[in-house]
Structure formats: structure tokens, C-alpha cells
Amino acid sequence: MFGCGYLGATHAACMAELGHHVLGVETDAHKLAALRSGQVPFHEPGLPDLLRRGLDSGLLRFTDDYCEAAQFADLHFIAVGTPQKKGEYAADLSHVHSVIDRLAPHLSGRHLLIGKSTVPVGTAADLLVRANAQVDDGHIDVVWNPEFLREGHAIDDTLSPDRIVVGGAAQSCERVAEIYAPILAAGTPLLVTDLPTAELVKVAANSFLATKISFINAISEVCEAAGADVSLLADAIGHDGRIGRRFLNAGLGFGGGCLPKDIRAFMARAGELGADQALTFLREVDSINMRRRTAMVELVSTSCGGDLLGANIAVLGAAFKPDSDDVRDSPALNVAGQLQLRGAAVTVYDPCAMANSRRLFPTLSYAQSVQEACAGADAVLVATEWSQFVEIDPDDLSPIVRRRVVIDGRRCLPGDRWHAAGWVYRALGGTPVRHANTPKSPEPPHFLRDHDVRLDDHVGVVPTLA
Ligand SMILES: NC(=O)c1ccc[n+]([C@@H]2O[C@H](COP(=O)([O-])OP(=O)(O)OC[C@H]3O[C@@H](n4cnc5c(N)ncnc54)[C@H](O)[C@@H]3O)[C@@H](O)[C@H]2O)c1
Structure with missing residues (x-):
């Protein structure tokens, strides 16, 4: 691997859990040392136990030695990063190329490279040529086996995936199917394709998901302008089986190490293929998504009376999504950074992503708990929907904040409950203010809009501790 x-x-x-002998090859010395000693260098529920079991059984080992890897295996998974190139939309394939260039010269006999990294269509065919040009004796085949795991659910998604897709020559695809035999025996569908289709499946899936998120965020902008509630709207349209409710949560939008760079690399590749017109809508998907971050900064600013200078802002959440410590292109941290640049004193708390956040944004302040982050806050922004934030009792925070203003960056909080506890509750996408004790009021809910809420509106309901 x-x-x-x-x-x-x-x-x-x-793969070790399935009974295979696995050698992980990792060039980052810190990660390698951690993995060898049974420590998972990132947060993934259940993985520490699985890693420990693999190491203890002797089925799983780690190295940085390519020669050892070449002698150890004839099936080689490629799972290195394919980040966005600096200053370009295209994917940076240097890590993938480095695997080929360091491995191939050590290979003899028949070997199969199984690509899992997300790559531009056409990469596998290039790698086939690149790899075989570097072997003296033998043949290397390449298949692509795109990965659909979600961080936070990675083990389930690997051992019980929705589907397995493998693209390439029939015989090589059969070998991959053998690796996954127990998973396939449990009923997981196997889709065998050609190489370009397998490569495209992954970026097409991510583009669809990104589009769904940006669709609801675009509708959310209209909801705000019209005084409608995007969450109720999503519930209503989500009942339609053709649409579905998942990935229709309006809020701060998507981030992370995959969706943003994958849709950009897809656009770049389509351009190279002369099919750029087909994907111009992804540019809009991207820009709707990035607009959420600036809109959120504006909403926080408005909630603080239009000026962030000297405001204390608690940002709850730094990871790009809950159950992960991944802060790559995290909307939460991006907004926290922008708030700080506008003069706010920002204190961030995340249950898992503190170390990664500190590395990426060392100038932000970090707290050890929700309570510490919120002490003296003029506004509390929930930027990642960790269940621990969704379950916060607003009465616990009321005595420690300076102003009772909560901004629900993920539309995940029970707004009525916060409102009933005397908080001003704000969210992008229309903020219905319902009174918890009058749920069946014949009055239509009153919606706060960004532009019609000023600090004055809060003064009557937000006590200050100062
Ligand atoms: N993270 C996800 O949820 C996910 C899901 C599906 C697909 N993917 C795709 O999988 C790929 C990897 O993503 P990730 O999130 O695991 O990235 P990552 O940055 O966490 O992991 C990549 C690892 O490869 C190592 N590496 C780089 N060059 C190497 C080399 N020459 N030899 C050995 N190791 C090397 C790096 O040190 C790093 O630890 C990407 O293409 C990504 O788009 C990721």
C-alpha cells in the first residue's frame, strides 16, 4: 500500500483484517513511526483497534523501503495524495509518479498496480506506459479501483462499501475481485469497467455531491431573500425519492481534501480533452460554495453590530466535517481566519482537530473546551456539526458569554431551544423564530433576514456580563 x-x-x-499480508509504504517519517508503533496519526473511529490487530497478527507492517515493497508483493495499491497544483486547477500527480518511478525499477516478473487515488481520466493509461518503460524483465498492468470512503466512516465504507468499481483488463480486474472476495460474498455489487470509466466514476460522484450541496446553498440564498426557511424546503423536496434528503443541508458548504480539489481537477481535465463546456456549471458550484464563507463572515459581523473590531468570537468546530480531524480546506477554519483578519478575537475549539488546526492557523487562539472557547464571547459560531455541539444546552453557556448570540453555520442546532433560552439564533438561509412553547401558533413564523437585523435588534434580549 x-x-x-x-x-x-x-x-x-x-485488507489485513480480511486476512491479506499487507506492507504499508509511507515516506513521512512521523506517520511511519506512528503507524509502526500502533498509533493512527489522524482521527478515524475504530481504526486504532484495527491497526493494532493487524500489527499483532503479523499480517500488517509498515516501511519506507521501496526495494522491500517490490520483493514483498505483486499487487501494489496506490493511495498517495493528488492535491491541487499550486496556482492551477489541475491535479498534482507528482506523488503518483514518484511511486511508479521508485517502484518500477525494482520489479521483475508480473505485477499489478491498483490505483485508488483520485486521478484525472487518462492517468492510468499514462502510468501503464511509464511503469513498463522502467522494467527490464517482466510486465506491469494497471487497473483503477476508485475509493469512496468517507472520513469518520472509513472502516465501514471499506469493509461494507455500497459498491466496488474496478476498471482495466478483465484478468487483472478478476485479481482485484479476489482480494475483495469476502466483501463481494456479502453481497456488495462489483462493477467492472474500462480504465477511463473507473477513473471518471470517482470525480463524477464527487461532482454530483458538490453540486447537490451548492444547489441547496443557492436555494438558501433565495430563501433568505424571500423570507423562506431552506431547512423546511429541503425536508419537503427531500421526500421526493428522485431527489432524496441527504446532502441537502444548507450551511457553510463543503471543504476537505477531496470535493474542492476534485471538481477543479475535473474541470481542468475536461478542458484538456476539449470538453470544458460540459463542466462550466462546476465553476458555479465552486463559487456558490466559496460565497458561503464570505456570507458567513458577514452574518457574524452583522450579528456583532456590523463591526468585528474588538469582538470576541467563539468558533466551535475546525474540522471540515464531524468525526474527522481533517482541516484541509476547512470552511470552519477559513471563516475563523477571515474573522480574525477583520479584527475579531477568535477562539476555536474542536474535539479532534486542534493539533492540525494549530499547524495550519497558528495565529488563532485555541481553547480546550466549549466552555473555555465561549467565555466572554459576543457571538458563538457553530462551524462544524459535531454532535457534542448540536447537544449543547444553551443554559450552560448563558452565564459565561458576553452576549447571547449563536450563529448556526450548519443549520444543525435546535433553534427554538436556543431562542427559548434567550439567545439570538442566526443562520444563513432564513432563520425562523418560533417560540418553543407555541409550536402550533396560527401565526406564520417570523423570519430574520441578514439585512434587517442590527445590533439594536438584539439589545433587548441579549444581556451583557460586562
Ligand atoms: N481522504 C479521503 O476521504 C479520500 C476518499 C477517497 C479518495 N481519496 C483520494 O485518495 C488519495 C489519498 O488521499 P488521503 O486523504 O489519504 O491523502 P493523505 O495526504 O492523507 O495521504 C497520502 C499519503 O501518501 C504519502 N506519500 C506521498 N508520496 C509518497 C510516496 N512516494 N510513497 C509513499 N507514500 C507517499 C504521504 O506522506 C501521505 O501520508 C487522494 O487522491 C484522495 O483524493 C481520499
């Missing part, structure tokens, strides 16, 4: 990050370490441990 070449590359033992979020994807590779999980896949390595899961």
Missing part, C-alpha cells in the same frame, strides 16, 4: 494517509492506512488495516 503506497501512501498511508487517511485512505491508505485505512485500506491497509482493512
Whole structure:
């Protein structure tokens, strides 16, 4: 397994769990040392136990030695990163190329490279040529086996996936199916395709998900302008089986190490293929998504009376999504950084992503708990929907904040409950203010809109401790 990050370490441990002998190859010395000693260098529920079991059984080992890897295996998974190129939309394939260039010269006989990294269509065919040009004796085949795991659910998604997709020559695809035999025996569908289709499946899936999120966020902008509630709207349209409710949560939008860079790389690749017009809508998907971050900064600013200078803002959440410590392109941290640049004193708390956040944004302040982050806050922004934030009792925070203003960046909080506890509750996408004790009021809910809420509106309901 070449590359033992979020994807590779999980896949390595899961393959050992299936009974295979696995050697993980990782070039980052810190990650390698951690994995060898049974420590998972990132947060993934259940993975520490699986890793420990793999190491103890002797089925799983880690190295940085390509020569050892070449001698150890004839099936080689590629799970290294494919980040966005600096200053370009295209994917940076240097890590993938480095795997080929370091591995191939050590290979003899027949070997199969199984690509799991997300790559631009056409990469596998190039790698086939690149790899075979570097072997003296033998043949290397390449198949693509895209990965659909979600961080936070990575083990389940690997051992009980929705589907397994493998693209390439029939005989090589059969070998991959053998690796996954227990999973397939449990009823997981196997889709065998050609190479370009397998590569495209992954970026098409991510583009669809990104589009669904940006669709509801675009509707959310209209809801705000019209005084409608985007969450109720999503419930209503989500009942239609053709639409479905999942990925229709308006809020701060998507981030992380996959969706943003994947849709950009997809656009870049379509351009190279002369099919750029087909994907121009993804540019809009991207820009709707990025607009959420600036809109959120504006909403926080408005909630603080239009000026962030000197305001204390608690940002709850730093990871790009709950149950992960991944802060790559995290909307939460991006907004926290922008708030700080506008003069606010920002204190961030996240249950798992503190160390990664500190590395990426060392100038923000970090707290050890929700309570510490919220002490003296003029506004509390929930930026990642960790269940521990969704379950916060507003009465616990009321005595410690300076002003009772909560901004629900993920539309995940029970707004009525916060309102009943005397808080001003704000969210992008229309904020219905219902009174908890009058749920069946014949009055239509009153909606706060960003532009019609000023600090004055809060003064009557927000006591200050100062
Ligand atoms: N993270 C996810 O949820 C997820 C899901 C599906 C697909 N993917 C795709 O999988 C790929 C990996 O993503 P990730 O999130 O695991 O990235 P990551 O950055 O967490 O892991 C990549 C690892 O590869 C290592 N590496 C780099 N060059 C190497 C080399 N030459 N030899 C050995 N190791 C090397 C890095 O040190 C790093 O640990 C990407 O293409 C990504 O788009 C990720």
C-alpha cells in the first residue's frame, strides 16, 4: 500500500483484517513511526483497534523501503495524495509518479498496480506506459479501483462499501475481485469497467455531491431573500425519492481534501480533452460554495453590530466535517481566519482537530473546551456539526458569554431551544423564530433576514456580563 494517509492506512488495516499480508509504504517519517508503533496519526473511529490487530497478527507492517515493497508483493495499491497544483486547477500527480518511478525499477516478473487515488481520466493509461518503460524483465498492468470512503466512516465504507468499481483488463480486474472476495460474498455489487470509466466514476460522484450541496446553498440564498426557511424546503423536496434528503443541508458548504480539489481537477481535465463546456456549471458550484464563507463572515459581523473590531468570537468546530480531524480546506477554519483578519478575537475549539488546526492557523487562539472557547464571547459560531455541539444546552453557556448570540453555520442546532433560552439564533438561509412553547401558533413564523437585523435588534434580549 503506497501512501498511508487517511485512505491508505485505512485500506491497509482493512485488507489485513480480511486476512491479506499487507506492507504499508509511507515516506513521512512521523506517520511511519506512528503507524509502526500502533498509533493512527489522524482521527478515524475504530481504526486504532484495527491497526493494532493487524500489527499483532503479523499480517500488517509498515516501511519506507521501496526495494522491500517490490520483493514483498505483486499487487501494489496506490493511495498517495493528488492535491491541487499550486496556482492551477489541475491535479498534482507528482506523488503518483514518484511511486511508479521508485517502484518500477525494482520489479521483475508480473505485477499489478491498483490505483485508488483520485486521478484525472487518462492517468492510468499514462502510468501503464511509464511503469513498463522502467522494467527490464517482466510486465506491469494497471487497473483503477476508485475509493469512496468517507472520513469518520472509513472502516465501514471499506469493509461494507455500497459498491466496488474496478476498471482495466478483465484478468487483472478478476485479481482485484479476489482480494475483495469476502466483501463481494456479502453481497456488495462489483462493477467492472474500462480504465477511463473507473477513473471518471470517482470525480463524477464527487461532482454530483458538490453540486447537490451548492444547489441547496443557492436555494438558501433565495430563501433568505424571500423570507423562506431552506431547512423546511429541503425536508419537503427531500421526500421526493428522485431527489432524496441527504446532502441537502444548507450551511457553510463543503471543504476537505477531496470535493474542492476534485471538481477543479475535473474541470481542468475536461478542458484538456476539449470538453470544458460540459463542466462550466462546476465553476458555479465552486463559487456558490466559496460565497458561503464570505456570507458567513458577514452574518457574524452583522450579528456583532456590523463591526468585528474588538469582538470576541467563539468558533466551535475546525474540522471540515464531524468525526474527522481533517482541516484541509476547512470552511470552519477559513471563516475563523477571515474573522480574525477583520479584527475579531477568535477562539476555536474542536474535539479532534486542534493539533492540525494549530499547524495550519497558528495565529488563532485555541481553547480546550466549549466552555473555555465561549467565555466572554459576543457571538458563538457553530462551524462544524459535531454532535457534542448540536447537544449543547444553551443554559450552560448563558452565564459565561458576553452576549447571547449563536450563529448556526450548519443549520444543525435546535433553534427554538436556543431562542427559548434567550439567545439570538442566526443562520444563513432564513432563520425562523418560533417560540418553543407555541409550536402550533396560527401565526406564520417570523423570519430574520441578514439585512434587517442590527445590533439594536438584539439589545433587548441579549444581556451583557460586562
Ligand atoms: N481522504 C479521503 O476521504 C479520500 C476518499 C477517497 C479518495 N481519496 C483520494 O485518495 C488519495 C489519498 O488521499 P488521503 O486523504 O489519504 O491523502 P493523505 O495526504 O492523507 O495521504 C497520502 C499519503 O501518501 C504519502 N506519500 C506521498 N508520496 C509518497 C510516496 N512516494 N510513497 C509513499 N507514500 C507517499 C504521504 O506522506 C501521505 O501520508 C487522494 O487522491 C484522495 O483524493 C481520499
